[in-house]
Amino acid sequence: MTEPFDLNHWCAHHLQRVEQALDTWVSVDATADLDHAAPAELMVAMRYAVLDGGKRLRPLLVMAAFEAVTQGMRQAGLAVAASDEELALRAACAVELIHAYSLVHDDMPCMDNDVLRRGKPTVHVEFGSASALLAGDALQALAFELLTPDNAAVPASRQACLCRLLARAAGCAGMAGGQAIDLASVGRALSEDQLREMHQLKTGALLQASVMMGAACGDATAQARQALQTYGAAMGLAFQVVDDILDVTADSATLGKTAGKDQAQDKPTYVSLMGLEPARRYAQTLFQQALVALAASGLPDTRALQGLASLLVQRSS
Amino acid sequence: MTEPFDLNHWCAHHLQRVEQALDTWVSVDATADLDHAAPAELMVAMRYAVLDGGKRLRPLLVMAAFEAVTQGMRQAGLAVAASDEELALRAACAVELIHAYSLVHDDMPCMDNDVLRRGKPTVHVEFGSASALLAGDALQALAFELLTPDNAAVPASRQACLCRLLARAAGCAGMAGGQAIDLASVGRALSEDQLREMHQLKTGALLQASVMMGAACGDATAQARQALQTYGAAMGLAFQVVDDILDVTADSATLGKTAGKDQAQDKPTYVSLMGLEPARRYAQTLFQQALVALAASGLPDTRALQGLASLLVQRSS
Numbered sequence: 001m002t003e004p005f006d007l008n009h010w011c012a013h014h015l016q017r018v019e020q021a022l023d024t025w026v027s028v029d030a031t032a033d034l035d036h037a038a039p040a041e042l043m044v045a046m047r048y049a050v051l052d053g054g055k056r057l058r059p060l061l062v063m064a065a066f067e068a069v070t071q072g073m074r075q076a077g078l079a080v081a082a083s084d085e086e087l088a089l090r091a092a093c094a095v096e097l098i099h100a101y102s103l104v105h106d107d108m109p110c111m112d113n114d115v116l117r118r119g120k121p122t123v124h125v126e127f128g129s130a131s132a133l134l135a136g137d138a139l140q141a142l143a144f145e146l147l148t149p150d151n152a153a154v155p156a157s158r159q160a161c162l163c164r165l166l167a168r169a170a171g172c173a174g175m176a177g178g179q180a181i182d183l184a185s186v187g188r189a190l191s192e193d194q195l196r197e198m199h200q201l202k203t204g205a206l207l208q209a210s211v212m213m214g215a216a217c218g219d220a221t222a223q224a225r226q227a228l229q230t231y232g233a234a235m236g237l238a239f240q241v242v243d244d245i246l247d248v249t250a251d252s253a254t255l256g257k258t259a260g261k262d263q264a265q266d267k268p269t270y271v272s273l274m275g276l277e278p279a280r281r282y283a284q285t286l287f288q289q290a291l292v293a294l295a296a297s298g299l300p301d302t303r304a305l306q307g308l309a310s311l312l313v314q315r316s317s
Numbered sequence: 318m319t320e321p322f323d324l325n326h327w328c329a330h331h332l333q334r335v336e337q338a339l340d341t342w343v344s345v346d347a348t349a350d351l352d353h354a355a356p357a358e359l360m361v362a363m364r365y366a367v368l369d370g371g372k373r374l375r376p377l378l379v380m381a382a383f384e385a386v387t388q389g390m391r392q393a394g395l396a397v398a399a400s401d402e403e404l405a406l407r408a409a410c411a412v413e414l415i416h417a418y419s420l421v422h423d424d425m426p427c428m429d430n431d432v433l434r435r436g437k438p439t440v441h442v443e444f445g446s447a448s449a450l451l452a453g454d455a456l457q458a459l460a461f462e463l464l465t466p467d468n469a470a471v472p473a474s475r476q477a478c479l480c481r482l483l484a485r486a487a488g489c490a491g492m493a494g495g496q497a498i499d500l501a502s503v504g505r506a507l508s509e510d511q512l513r514e515m516h517q518l519k520t521g522a523l524l525q526a527s528v529m530m531g532a533a534c535g536d537a538t539a540q541a542r543q544a545l546q547t548y549g550a551a552m553g554l555a556f557q558v559v560d561d562i563l564d565v566t567a568d569s570a571t572l573g574k575t576a577g578k579d580q581a582q583d584k585p586t587y588v589s590l591m592g593l594e595p596a597r598r599y600a601q602t603l604f605q606q607a608l609v610a611l612a613a614s615g616l617p618d619t620r621a622l623q624g625l626a627s628l629l630v631q632r633s634s
Contacts, residue, residue: 031489031490036490036491036494036514036517036518036522037490038488038489038490038494039489039494039497039498039501039518041497041501042489042493042494042497043489046489101454102454105450105451105454108427108450109427110425110426110427110445110446110447110449110450111447111450128427129427130427130428130500131497131500133422133425133427133428133450134422134493134496134497134500136454137418137419137422137453137454137457137487137493138488138489138493138494138497140454140457140458141457141484141485141487141488141489141491141493142484142488142489143484144461144480144483144484145481145484145485145488147480148477148478148480148481148484150481155473156472156473156474156476156477156478157473159473159476159477159480159481160465160473160476160477160480161465161473163461163464163465163476163477163480164462164465164467164476166461167458167459167460167461167462167465168458168462170454170458171355171455171458171459171462172348172355172356172359172360172363172455172458172459173348173353173354173355174353174458176359176451176454176455176458177353177355177356177359177455179451180356180358180359180448180451180455181356181358183447183448183451184356184358197353200353201353201356205353
């Protein structure tokens with residue numbers, strides 16, 4: 001009945017689409033139809049921050065959620081517009097731009113002062129802090145530009161919904177808010193609830209938004225939206241738990257960033273709070289919660305979402 | 318026929334609305350209906366950056382353009398929805414948030430390293446660089462959040478259009494791009510064309526977007542949109558020319574920021590390029606261009622826009 005599903009193949013296919021789209025949209029050429037083109041120097045720093053690196057987990061979550069929802073639409077006899085396909089790709093890239101900008105700013109001397117990211121010198125090391133600051137700022141704006149193509153074929157309702165989801169996930173009640181709590185928490189003891197709240201904002205909000213943005217590029221039932229919300233929340237938390245585990249178990253070369261950083265900075269983590277083995281078990285519990293939610297989604301085929309969840313929990317970097 | 322127009326009264330009325338709206342929307346309470354509230358520490362820095370200061374020129378341009386367009390609509394027998402009124406106020410605040418975030422980041426040690434802004438210590442002096450960075454990032458996201466209320470009464474087409482205009486004006490082919498050129502131009506000789514290009518991006522794009530966003534909250538004719546585009550472009554340039562003049566003629570106390578900064582940093586300005594008197598004449602020429610554009614707009618009443626243009630050119634701080 002259903003075709004066999006190969007997660008590696010699925011990921012490779014969508015990664016290639018995302019990489020190509022990022023290469024196209026984060027470029028001086030992409031600004032050519034505007035009144036003014038972007039200055040080349042700034043674009044070089046922006047491209048350095050975005051291209052050639054990164055696991056693209058968030059874009060893959062967008063694509064997987066979009067695919068799951070559109071398969072549901074097709075099963076219900078609804079047509080999927082070509083413009084929705086493109087919008088999903090735009091949403092995937094927009095989320096990645098927000099993620100990339102947050103890394104650029106997070107690595108800056110006034111924040112984590114990190115010199116290594118994805119195995120390369122960080123943006124401020126390569127281009128200077130002022131350029132890193134501006135490149136990050138411009139990447140955030142570009143994310144919202146990608147979501148609002150001046151194209152009447154792309155329904156404005158979808159464009160507005162995507163901007164709403166992304167703005168909330170990125171802002172003070174999302175990623176930036178979580179980073180602020182993180183900043184204030186160095187050297188302080190947090191309870192498990194406080195730690196969870198911090199991570200829900202810092203990492204969880206954008207991961208969950210990725211899933212919901214993919215769904216928003218199609219027409220999801222209320223049941224499916226609810227299930228994807230739960231899936232996204234579990235995945236967001238699991239991601240951070242695994243991150244904390246890797247910070248103490250992996251080396252810098254594998255991670256492509258400085259390992260042991262949280263420990264060195266005396267930051268509270270799931271490992272410091274729970275211990276290593278309980279943290280591992282917690283990640284597994286969250287993985288199971290995500291699968292249960294998908295099973296209750298009413299969506300006909302969620303294998304890509306299941307596969308990404310297992311990748312996320314089993315990752316080694 | 319038409320009522321007498323009092324610019325001071327008009328400004329006071331709309332300033333009060335904008336201040337009140339910023340006070341309401343840049344607050345922890347405004348995030349209460351989301352899954353998570355914004356952390357209080359971050360919001361304190363955001364509010365410090367936005368409230369109690371600033372001429373609010375951009376919000377006033379939004380309101381004036383909206384008013385001019387809606388007067389045109391009423392004259393043509395079209396209704397203006399209450400939701401459009403609120404959306405214009407949201408747009409006015411969103412533009413100000415982008416402006417405020419750009420000042421916060423611009424003042425940081427890795428950029429202009431300025432300690433005084435609107436007569437107060439800059440955000441990084443008051444809260445530290447890391448908090449300033451995050452507050453700026455969160456203000457940018459909040460701007461797009463304000464433009465996308467989860468309210469079916471606000472047409473998605475307007476929401477999407479506003480996000481599109483703001484994202485382009487703020488990003489790499491707008492404000493952030495202009496700042497990157499500015500950064501690269503310190504100590505270099507620029508031609509008048511290059512200087513104009515830099516300022517079109519750095520300051521002009523957002524001022525012009527303010528006008529166009531006000532127009533986008535109503536239904537403007539193509540003729541009116543074209544005229545407002547020209548008006549906005551002239552005002553954007555005039556603003557920078559006047560800024561350059563004030564940098565050499567005003568003192569820090571009047572400006573509420575460090576005077577003579579451009580000169581000290583050997584930055585190219587209209588004054589250094591043209592001389593003081595020619596720069597003053599150029600500002601007057603741009604003012605006249607703006608008035609000519611308004612006269613050709615077909616809009617029945619553009620007195621607020623005319624008044625703001627004259628304020629902008631005659632300002633002393």
